[in-house]
Amino acid sequence: MEKGRLDKGFDIIGDIAIVKFDGKLSKKQKLLAVKNILSKNKNVKRIIEKTGMTHGEERIPKLKQLIGKGSTALHKENGCRFYVDVKKVYFSPRMSNERLRVIKQVKKEETVLDMFCGVGPFAIPIAKKADKVTAIDINRNAIKLLEKNIELNKVSNIDYYCGDSGKIAKKLRGKFDRIIMNFPLYAYKFLGTAVKKCNDNAVIHLYSFIKDGNAEVIRNEIIKACGKHFKDVKISEYRAGEVAPFLERRCFDISLTDKITRRR
Numbered sequence: 001m002e003k004g005r006l007d008k009g010f011d012i013i014g015d016i017a018i019v020k021f022d023g024k025l026s027k028k029q030k031l032l033a034v035k036n037i038l039s040k041n042k043n044v045k046r047i048i049e050k051t052g053m054t055h056g057e058e059r060i061p062k063l064k065q066l067i068g069k070g071s072t073a074l075h076k077e078n079g080c081r082f083y084v085d086v087k088k089v090y091f092s093p094r095m096s097n098e099r100l101r102v103i104k105q106v107k108k109e110e111t112v113l114d115m116f117c118g119v120g121p122f123a124i125p126i127a128k129k130a131d132k133v134t135a136i137d138i139n140r141n142a143i144k145l146l147e148k149n150i151e152l153n154k155v156s157n158i159d160y161y162c163g164d165s166g167k168i169a170k171k172l173r174g175k176f177d178r179i180i181m182n183f184p185l186y187a188y189k190f191l192g193t194a195v196k197k198c199n200d201n202a203v204i205h206l207y208s209f210i211k212d213g214n215a216e217v218i219r220n221e222i223i224k225a226c227g228k229h230f231k232d233v234k235i236s237e238y239r240a241g242e243v244a245p246f247l248e249r250r251c252f253d254i255s256l257t258d259k260i261t262r263r264r
Helices: 027-040 093-103 123-127 140-152 165-171 187-196 215-226
Strands: 006-013 016-021 046-055 060-067 072-077 080-085 111-114 132-137 158-162 176-181 198-210 230-244 247-259
Touching: 006 093, 016 027, 027 046, 027 060, 072 093, 080 123, 080 140, 093 123, 093 230, 111 123, 123 132, 123 140, 123 158, 132 140, 132 165, 140 158, 165 187, 176 187, 187 198, 187 215, 198 215, 198 230, 215 230, 215 247
Parallel strands: 016 046, 111 132, 111 176, 132 158, 176 198
Antiparallel strands: 006 016, 046 060, 072 080, 198 247, 230 247
C-alpha cells in the first residue's frame, strides 16, 4: 500500500504537528504517514491536517483533527512562549527567523505598531526591547490569546485593540517609529493609513504575497502611498517563505525620511 506523501513537510506548533498531504488519500493512508512523524518527534502528541488555504479577514485556517484532542498548544519562539489555538488563529512557525530579523532591528527608545498582531509573535518579543508597543487584530480569539501571552511573558508595555486595523490606527494618538503589517493578502491596502502614523525616520515592514511578478505592482503602491508624506522612500525586499507553488511571501522594509510638512 502506498503511504501518504506529505506536501512540503509539516509544521510543529507546541505539541501539535500540522500536516498537508499531496493528493487524495484515505484516512488509513494518512495515519500511516503521520505515524512516522510521531515516531521521529517525541514531543508531538497531536496531528492536525491542513485541508485548505487560510481565509477571511480573521485569517482562519482550514484544519481537520487526525490524532488527539484539542487545538491549543504552548509554543516557544525567540525567547518567548505563546498560547496558540491553531484552529482559531493564524500562526506560522516558519516565520520564526523572519520575525527574529525584524525584532533585532528594534531599538530601545522606539514606539512600535503591530497592525495585524495575531497572538503576539512580533509584539511580545519587541515589547521586551522597545519603549511602547500597540497591537491590533480583528480576530477576537487572537486578542484573547494575546492577552494571555502578555501575562505569560510578563510584559507590561503593550496596548492592544480588537477590531478593524485601519479604523483603529486612525484614532490612535501619537505616531510610531516602526510599523509591522503582516497580512500578506491585503496589508498594502492599509498602507495609506500606516504611513500617516509614522514619525520621521520610521520603518514599515509590509508583507505581501508575490505571484507572477507582481512585486513591481507592490513597489509602485508603496512609492505612491509613502511619497505623499515623505521625500525619501527606500525599499528593501526579503523573502519570507513559499506558501504555495509559485506563491511567495515577501517583506518590503520601507525606510521613510525627510517628512513633508504641510502648511495649514
